[in-house]
Amino acid sequence: MTLHTTYPWEAPATGPAAAQATQMEMCVPTLETPRLSLRPMRLTDFSTFHAILSSDRAIxxxxxxxxxxxxxxxxxxxxxxxxxxxxxxxxxxxDTGAVLGFVGLGMEFGDQEHELGYFLTEDAEGFGYATEAAEAVRDFGLGQMELPSLVSYVDLPNTQSAAVAERLGAKRDAQAEAMFPEPVQVWRHQLEAYA
Known part of the structure; x- marks a missing residue:
């Protein structure tokens, strides 16, 4: 399948570069849950990613x-x-191959610790997918990857994201929250199960 776009940097590689990209993708694990497959992100996922981030869902x-x-x-x-x-x-x-959103372990500019982040399309909300995906990635990060710590940074009004963190057993960390100039919730995912 050829992806046509007016943005050449979004078009998939071809030839030997495509083969190299496939080899690199194979180095990223795929995690399975009862209803989901958590696979490496691909260029073809950008349309869904952009749709989420360009909407009010990204507030x-x-x-x-x-x-x-x-x-x-x-x-x-x-x-x-x-x-x-x-x-x-x-x-x-x-069961359908539909991309529902994204979940992962990040360390973006300004982060103090690895962050467990998750965001879904509007149609995917309300079915427990965020919790199911985030639980698998939390276990991967703290277990297999042995990250020294893991938090979820959540804006104060984002009650849905906070509820996911709470369902995962994370606890608010007031000391970490006090280090930020802007109000933010810091939900700390527990290490005890992986010690």
């Missing part, structure tokens, strides 16, 4: 973003695998 992520800003966020989510050994996954519904 809690310092958005909405224009296309260039969304592209910068997208590449940052993918590059974590190369730079830090962890990054973001596309959340794919196992």
């Amino acid at each position: 809690y992520m310092e958005g909405p973003f224009d296309r260039d800003e969304a592209w910068a966020e997208f590449t940052q989510c993918v590059s974590g695998w190369m730079l830090r050994g962890v990054g973001y996954f596309a959340i794919v519904k196992a």
